[in-house]
Amino acid sequence: MASNVDSAGASQPPYYVARSDICVSGNERRVGNGMFASRDFEAGTLIFALKRPLVGVLDTKALQNTCGNCYASAQGTSDGSTMFLDRSIQVSACVGCKYYRYCSKVCQKKAWQRVHKHECKILKELNGRVLPPAVQATMEILIRRKHGLITEQQWQMLCALQAHSLELKQNGKYNDIGLMAMGALNFSRTQDTYTIDFVEQMYSRVLTNSLTLVTPTYDPIGLVMDERIANINHSCDPNAYIVMDGPEIAVRALKPVQKDEEIYISYIDATLPYARRQAELKSHWFFTCRCIKCQKGTTTSEEAWATDPHDLSHEWKRKGTALLTKDLATDARNYVGESQDERIVAALQGWVFDTYQTQQRMSGAEAIKCIQDCMQDCHNSRLWPVYRQPFAALRDDLIVNMLSEQKYASAWPHCAKRYRDILPELYPQVAHPIRVIQVWQTALLAMYLAGEKEFVMEGADMCIIGLMLVKEVQGLCVLSHGETSAFTTSVRRKYEEVLGGLGPGVSITDSQMKEQREMLFKMADSVAY
Numbered sequence: 008m009a010s011n012v013d014s015a016g017a018s019q020p021p022y023y024v025a026r027s028d029i030c031v032s033g034n035e036r037r038v039g040n041g042m043f044a045s046r047d048f049e050a051g052t053l054i055f056a057l058k059r060p061l062v063g064v065l066d067t068k069a070l071q072n073t074c075g076n077c078y079a080s081a082q083g084t085s086d087g088s089t090m091f092l093d094r095s096i097q098v099s100a101c102v103g104c105k106y107y108r109y110c111s112k113v114c115q116k117k118a119w120q121r122v123h124k125h126e127c128k129i130l131k132e133l134n135g136r137v138l139p140p141a142v143q144a145t146m147e148i149l150i151r152r153k154h155g156l157i158t159e160q161q162w163q164m165l166c167a168l169q170a171h172s173l174e175l176k177q178n179g180k181y182n183d184i185g186l187m188a189m190g191a192l193n194f195s196r197t198q199d200t201y202t203i204d205f206v207e208q209m210y211s212r213v214l215t216n217s218l219t220l221v222t223p224t225y226d227p228i229g230l231v232m233d234e235r236i237a238n239i240n241h242s243c244d245p246n247a248y249i250v251m252d253g254p255e256i257a258v259r260a261l262k263p264v265q266k267d268e269e270i271y272i273s274y275i276d277a278t279l280p281y282a283r284r285q286a287e288l289k290s291h292w293f294f295t296c297r298c299i300k301c302q303k304g305t306t307t308s309e310e311a312w313a314t315d316p317h318d319l320s321h322e323w324k325r326k327g328t329a330l331l332t333k334d335l336a337t338d339a340r341n342y343v344g345e346s347q348d349e350r351i352v353a354a355l356q357g358w359v360f361d362t363y364q365t366q367q368r369m370s371g372a373e374a375i376k377c378i379q380d381c382m383q384d385c386h387n388s389r390l391w392p393v394y395r396q397p398f399a400a401l402r403d404d405l406i407v408n409m410l411s412e413q414k415y416a417s418a419w420p421h422c423a424k425r426y427r428d429i430l431p432e433l434y435p436q437v438a439h440p441i442r443v444i445q446v447w448q449t450a451l452l453a454m455y456l457a458g459e460k461e462f463v464m465e466g467a468d469m470c471i472i473g474l475m476l477v478k479e480v481q482g483l484c485v486l487s488h489g490e491t492s493a494f495t496t497s498v499r500r501k502y503e504e505v506l507g508g509l510g511p512g513v514s515i516t517d518s519q520m521k522e523q524r525e526m527l528f529k530m531a532d533s534v535a536y
């Protein structure tokens with residue numbers, strides 16, 4: 008095991024890699040590996056952490072404001088980082104290539120030693136053009152191996168990963184694979200070491216085995232490729248998840264994991280409906296998911312429609328029928344059933360998912376209007392329970408857009424509704440990191456409204472509500488993010504600050520808390536949808 012693996016002080020390696028029963032070929036032959044626990048792990052504990060992955064690269068937006076070594080972001084540039092960072096950093100561009108920025112000489116030196124000394128000149132010649140993250144990650148792998156900066160053991164593990172290059176080529180989404188691989192080979196100036204076929208395989212491996220590089224609050228900032236993490240297979244009902252904290256990557260147990268049990272994470276948003284999950288996994292990772300959740304098909308509670316498709320109102324049947332001319336009802340991702348009524352609901356579902364994607368390309372007031380109209384439709388049709396996707400995801404985006412437009416009071420009831428009706432349904436484990444992050448967002452908003460002395464509702468004390476929510480996150484973040492994470496540190500600091508702000512000798516009684524919790528729940532009803 009590489010020396011930068013941490014497993015809460017244990018001496019034996021926390022995991023091993025072996026043939027998995029889940030990765031099977033058409034004739035049921037076991038064709039892939041998986042990662043297995045070497046001992047028992049309780050829910051909310053660390054399975055292992057890496058000090059840094061083999062390769063981490065930043066995306067175009069993050070390159071402007073994020074340190075290329077420690078991934079700290081200049082304050083105010085990311086919705087997520089402003090939720091937990093309270094130190095202000097500045098980043099300066101490398102004078103050679105101007106491609107990467109660093110927050111300190113120490114970070115610059117570390118990146119230089121790791122790979123940058125071999126790529127600085129190459130990146131300079133790009134003259135401001137930015138490479139797709141998967142191409143850059145492939146280049147970094149090629150360059151580092153050529154210069155002896157990837158060990159034989161790491162290399163063997165990388166090369167043993169499933170590449171799916173044939174499937175990627177056949178999949179219309181990646182027909183530029185040869186071009187991208189050629190770019191990686193030429194830009195990295197490693198033509199003397201590798202063949203184009205080999206680089207195509209490596210580029211394919213990066214596409215199917217990398218993870219999104221995220222901040223501790225799950226804002227995407229780039230791509231991570233690591234030969235150990237890449238062995239973890241997917242489940243829509245995973246027993247583990249990944250949290251990142253700068254370059255550190257931790258695999259934590261979401262449920263109890265027993266010795267010799269396979270460790271699973273979710274590659275996708277596991278709250279999506281069954282057909283969407285299957286389609287996404289098939290088109291990007293080329294497998295049919297047979298996890299416990301997928302075996303239940305469309306019978307899970309988050310999959311239920313609020314109204315049976317056969318009982319849809321005349322008005323919404325008419326609207327759905329008008330959409331039947333589009334391909335929405337025949338798209339497998341929208342499948343509801345064979346009857347005409349179910350085909351109508353499939354078309355409506357496709358239309359709502361399309362709108363969800365469209366609004367993601369918008370920002371500010373335009374996005375808010377588009378999201379609100381779509382949420383209103385989900386509500387009026389009476390088809391969507393508030394937690395069925397993409398209704399719930401639309402609310403998340405509405406909150407983010409309202410916060411960035413400084414419409415704090417408008418965002419509040421949506422946060423309250425999500426807290427009461429959506430999070431417990433979609434994330435039953437209270438310490439699920441997404442649930443913890445969203446409660447944190449709600450806590451910070453409550454504290455902000457309290458500070459501004461905004462009137463929210465008769466009888467509501469936003470200060471007590473904020474304190475209650477910060478206290479809740481304070482109790483959970485050790486389980487979701489770990490004792491030493493930057494997120495946990497910042498939550499604790501906030502909790503101390505809030506307690507200190509109450510004044511000497513002042514405390515909040517349990518009955519005040521209970522009363523304000525009821526107010527919080529009441530405020531969730533102040534939005535119609």
Ligand SMILES: C[S@@+](CC[C@H](N)C(=O)[O-])C[C@H]1O[C@@H](n2cnc3c(N)ncnc32)[C@H](O)[C@@H]1O
Nearest residue numbers: 029030039040168169216237238240241292294
């Ligand atoms: C990140 S890799 C995981 C390691 C991989 N099994 C290997 O041996 O290299 C992703 C690939 O593993 C396989 N895989 C992951 N989860 C799976 C699952 N639940 N069922 C079947 N195959 C899965 C798919 O081939 C997928 O493209």
